[in-house]
Amino acid sequence: xxxxxxxxxxxxxxxxxxxxxxxxxxxxxxxxxxxxxxxxxxxxxxxxxxxxxxxxxxxxxxxxxxxxxxxxxxxxxxxxxxxxxxxxxxxxxxxxxxxxxxxxxxxxxxxxxxxxxxxxxxxxxxxxxxxxxxxxxxxxxxxxxxxxxxxxxxxxxxxxxxxxxxxxxxxxxxxxxxxxxxxxxxxxxxxxxxxxxxxxxxxxxxxxxxxxxxxxxxxxxxxxxxxxxxxxxxxxxxxxxxxxxxxxxxxxxxxxxxxxxxxxxxxxxxxxxxxxxxxxxxxxxxxxxxxxxxxxxxxxxxxxxxxxxxxxxxxxxxxxxxxxxxxxxxxxxxxxxxxxxxxxxxxxxxxxxxxxxxxxxxxxxxxxxxxxxxxxxxxxxxxxxxxxxxxxxxxxxxxxxxxxxxxxxxxxxxxxxxxxxxxxxxxxxxxxxxxxxxxxxxxxxxxxxxxxxxxxxxxxxxxxxxxxxxxxxxxxxxxxxxxxxxxxxxxxxxxxxxxxxxxxxxxxxxxxxxxxxxxxxxxxxxxxxxxxxxxxxxxxxxxxxxxxxxxxxxxxxxxxxxxxxxxxxxxxxxxxxxxxxxxxxxxxxxxxxxxxxxxxxxxxxxxxxxxxxxxxxxxxxxxxxxxxxxxxxxxxxxxxxxxxxxxx
Amino acid sequence: xxxxxxxxxxxxxxxxxxxxxxxxxxxxxxxxxxxxxxxxxxxxxxxxxxxxxxxxxxxxxxxxxxxxxxxxxxxxxxxxxxxxxxxxxxxxxxxxxxxxxxxxxxxxxxxxxxxxxxxxxxxxxxxxxxxxxxxxxxxxxxxxxxxxxxxxxxxxxxxxxxxxxxxxxxxxxxxxxxxxxxxx
Numbered sequence: 001x002x003x004x005x006x007x008x009x010x011x012x013x014x015x016x017x018x019x020x021x022x023x024x025x026x027x028x029x030x031x032x033x034x035x036x037x038x039x040x041x042x043x044x045x046x047x048x049x050x051x052x053x054x055x056x057x058x059x060x061x062x063x064x065x066x067x068x069x070x071x072x073x074x075x076x077x078x079x080x081x082x083x084x085x086x087x088x089x090x091x092x093x094x095x096x097x098x099x100x101x102x103x104x105x106x107x108x109x110x111x112x113x114x115x116x117x118x119x120x121x122x123x124x125x126x127x128x129x130x131x132x133x134x135x136x137x138x139x140x141x142x143x144x145x146x147x148x149x150x151x152x153x154x155x156x157x158x159x160x161x162x163x164x165x166x167x168x169x170x171x172x173x174x175x176x177x178x179x180x181x182x183x184x185x186x187x188x189x190x191x192x193x194x195x196x197x198x199x200x201x202x203x204x205x206x207x208x209x210x211x212x213x214x215x216x217x218x219x220x221x222x223x224x225x226x227x228x229x230x231x232x233x234x235x236x237x238x239x240x241x242x243x244x245x246x247x248x249x250x251x252x253x254x255x256x257x258x259x260x261x262x263x264x265x266x267x268x269x270x271x272x273x274x275x276x277x278x279x280x281x282x283x284x285x286x287x288x289x290x291x292x293x294x295x296x297x298x299x300x301x302x303x304x305x306x307x308x309x310x311x312x313x314x315x316x317x318x319x320x321x322x323x324x325x326x327x328x329x330x331x332x333x334x335x336x337x338x339x340x341x342x343x344x345x346x347x348x349x350x351x352x353x354x355x356x357x358x359x360x361x362x363x364x365x366x367x368x369x370x371x372x373x374x375x376x377x378x379x380x381x382x383x384x385x386x387x388x389x390x391x392x393x394x395x396x397x398x399x400x401x402x403x404x405x406x407x408x409x410x411x412x413x414x415x416x417x418x419x420x421x422x423x424x425x426x427x428x429x430x431x432x433x434x435x436x437x438x439x440x441x442x443x444x445x446x447x448x449x450x451x452x453x454x455x456x457x458x459x460x461x462x463x464x465x466x467x468x469x470x471x472x473x474x475x476x477x478x479x480x481x482x483x484x485x486x487x488x489x490x491x492x493x494x495x496x497x498x499x500x501x502x503x504x505x506x507x508x509x510x511x512x513x514x515x516x517x518x519x520x521x522x523x524x525x526x527x528x529x530x531x532x533x534x535x536x537x538x539x540x541x542x543x544x545x546x547x548x549x550x551x552x553x554x555x556x557x558x559x560x561x562x563x564x565x566x567x568x569x570x571x572x573x574x575x576x577x578x579x580x581x582x583x584x585x586x587x588x589x590x591x592x593x594x595x596x597x598x599x600x601x602x603x604x605x606x607x608x609x610x611x612x613x614x615x616x617x618x619x620x621x622x623x624x625x626x627x628x629x630x631x632x633x634x635x636x637x638x639x640x641x642x643x644x645x646x647x648x
Numbered sequence: 649x650x651x652x653x654x655x656x657x658x659x660x661x662x663x664x665x666x667x668x669x670x671x672x673x674x675x676x677x678x679x680x681x682x683x684x685x686x687x688x689x690x691x692x693x694x695x696x697x698x699x700x701x702x703x704x705x706x707x708x709x710x711x712x713x714x715x716x717x718x719x720x721x722x723x724x725x726x727x728x729x730x731x732x733x734x735x736x737x738x739x740x741x742x743x744x745x746x747x748x749x750x751x752x753x754x755x756x757x758x759x760x761x762x763x764x765x766x767x768x769x770x771x772x773x774x775x776x777x778x779x780x781x782x783x784x785x786x787x788x789x790x791x792x793x794x795x796x797x798x799x800x801x802x803x804x805x806x807x808x809x810x811x812x813x814x815x816x817x818x819x820x821x822x823x824x825x826x827x828x829x830x831x832x
Binding site for chain 1: 659662665666669670672673675676677678679680729731732733757758762765766769794813
C-alpha cells in the first residue's frame, strides 16, 4: 500500500507542477489574471506531496519491503537500521526522488515566505520552478520509478554497496542536494527576472538569501563528501578530481561567484546581466553534473547504475532547460538596462575580478572533466588528473586569493590603492616571512610553497575588515564574510600542508614488531577477527606513540561484507591538534607478515575545518541579512501605518 | 582616479553562453551515440622505438631504456599513471596478461613515487620495469597522447600495435592476437 500511496502522491505532485506552470504562465499573459491567486498555494501543496512521496520511500526502506524492486535491489534485512534509512538515497531512483523533493520543497517554501519580489516576477519565477520540476518528475515517473513492485516479493535483498554503509551516507547526500538543487531557486529567479525585466537592488536582496542558503549547504555537503571519501576509500587522499567531485565543485564555483555578484547588484545596482547569467549557470552546472554522473559517459569512482537511456533523457532535459534559459538570456539581457558604473579600483572592481577568476576556474574544471570525451570524439581515450587540474587551477586561484585579501578593504564605486597601502603591508609581510622561513628550513614543491605562504597572509588579511571598528557594532554580514574568508585561509593551509609534509609508510610487519611513520612509533600487537551485524573483519591491534607520549590504541579493519560480497578497508584515524595519523590494514604476506599502510598528515583536518568555517560564515551572513530585511520591512510597515492614520 | 566606466557587453557576447552550451551538447551526443572506436593507426606503427633511458619510478623495479626493449620476444609497453582512473580499470586485464607469461613494461606519466606505490599496492603490479616520465617526453616520442595506452613491441624493438584507452576484458584476446602476430 505504501508504495502505491507514494507513487500516487508523486503523480499528483507532477500534475500540480503542470497546473502551477500553466496558471503562472496564463496569469502573466494578462488574460488569465484570475489564475494568479492559485499559483502560490499550488506550489506549497506540490512541495508537500513530494515530501510525502519521499517519506513513503523512506518507510519502505526502513521496513525493508522486499516486494518493492528498488528495496530488493539495494537493501538487506540484516543491515543496521541507520543504513536502511540512509540507503533510501544510496541508489539512482531514491537519490533522484530526493532531488525532486528538494526542488519542489524549496519551490513551496519560496511561494510561502517570499513577499519582496514584484508579484509578476514572483509568478514567472514559480512558473519557471514548475517547468524545471516537471521535467524531473517525468524522468522519475517514466524511466526511474522508485516505487516499482516485483511480481514476486524477493526472499532477501541484494544489499547496499558496503562503501556506502557509513554515517557519511546519512549526511553527505542530503546536505549536498539541498545545495545542489536549492540553486534551482536562483535559476528560477533569473528566469522570472528575464521574463519581466525587473532586475535591480530589490530583486537582488530578495534573491540573496536563497543563493546564500543553497551555497551554505553546498559548501558543507562538499566538505562532508571530501572527508568521507578520505577516510572511507582508504587511499589517504581527500580530493581525486573525479568527475563526480567536479560535478559538485562546478556549481559551487558558480554559486560563489553568484553570491558575490548578487551582493554588488544589491548594494550598487551594477552587474545586472552578469548576475542573471550566473543564476542560470549555477543550477545548469548542477544539471550538467547530474548528467555526467548518471549517464555513465565518464568513468568515475562513484558507480551509479549506469543506463544510456537515462543519459539520453537527462540530456534532453538539459537541452530544454539550459538551452531555453540561455536563449531567453541572449534575447532579453540586451534589454536589461545598464547598471551603475564604477572604477576599476573599487570594491566592485575587486569583486568583478574575482568573479572572472572563479569563472575561469570553473571553465578549467569543466574542460578537464569533459576532455576525455573530447579526446574520445577524436578517437582517443584518456584521463586527465591532478597534473592538469592543480597547476591550471592555481594559475587563477592565486590572483583570486590575492584580490580577495584586498577587495573587502576597498570602498564602493571608486577608491585609491594608496589609501589602503599601509594596511595591506601587514599581510604582505606575513607572506614574505612565511616564505623565507619555508625557503630556509624546507624544500617544497612550488604549489605547496605558495599555498602555505599565501594561507598565512590570507588569514591575517581576512581579519582586516574588522580593524578600527567597534566589534560589537560590526554587522553580522561583515562577521560572516570575515569568517568565510578566514575559512578559505585555514582550508588552504590544510591542503598545502597535507601536500607538503605528509609522510607515508607501506610496510610488512610481524606480530610484535614496530615501525615508524613521521613522529609516530607504531607497534602491531595482534590480529584478531571481529564480527559486525552484516560483516566480519580482521582487525589489527596497534599501539601508536607520538614521539614518546602515551600509547594510543589504533584498530584499522579489513572488512568482508557478505551481501553483496565485498571487502572494504576501514581506516583508523588518530586526530591530534597538529595532524592526523591514518592507518590501513592490508593483506597477509606469504611469510606471515601483515601489510600496513600508514600516513602522518600534518594539519590535514584544517582542510575540512576550513570548509565548516566557510559554511558558518555563510550562515552568519544569512542571519544578518534576513534580520536586517525583516527590520526594514517592519519599519516600512510602521511608516505606511502612520501615513495612513495621518491621511485620515 | 576618475570613474572608468566598465562598458556594457556587446550584443553578440550575450549569445556566447548558449554557443558554448550548444558545443557541449554536440560533444556529449557524439559520446553517447557513437560506440567508441578504439583502433587508431598510429603514426609510429612499424617504426623502431625512439631512444630513451628512463630512471626507475619505484624502488623495487628497474627503470626502462630502449636497449632493453629488443629482447627477441614480443612484449607490452603500458603508458599509465596513478592518477588515471581508466588505468585502475584495466589493471586486472594487465594482471591476467602478465600471469600468462607476457612481459609488460610500464611508463609512469607525471607521477610521484608514493602515489605509484599506493596505486600498485591497490591494483597489483604486473610490470617487469617501470620508467619514470615526468615531462611526458617519451610518451610523446612514442606517439601516445594520453593515459592509458598500450603498445605491442616486437622482438626487434619495433612498435607493432597501439591500443588507445583502457584494455577491457573483451580486448584481452585482441592483445594476445597482436602479440602472436608480432612474434612472426
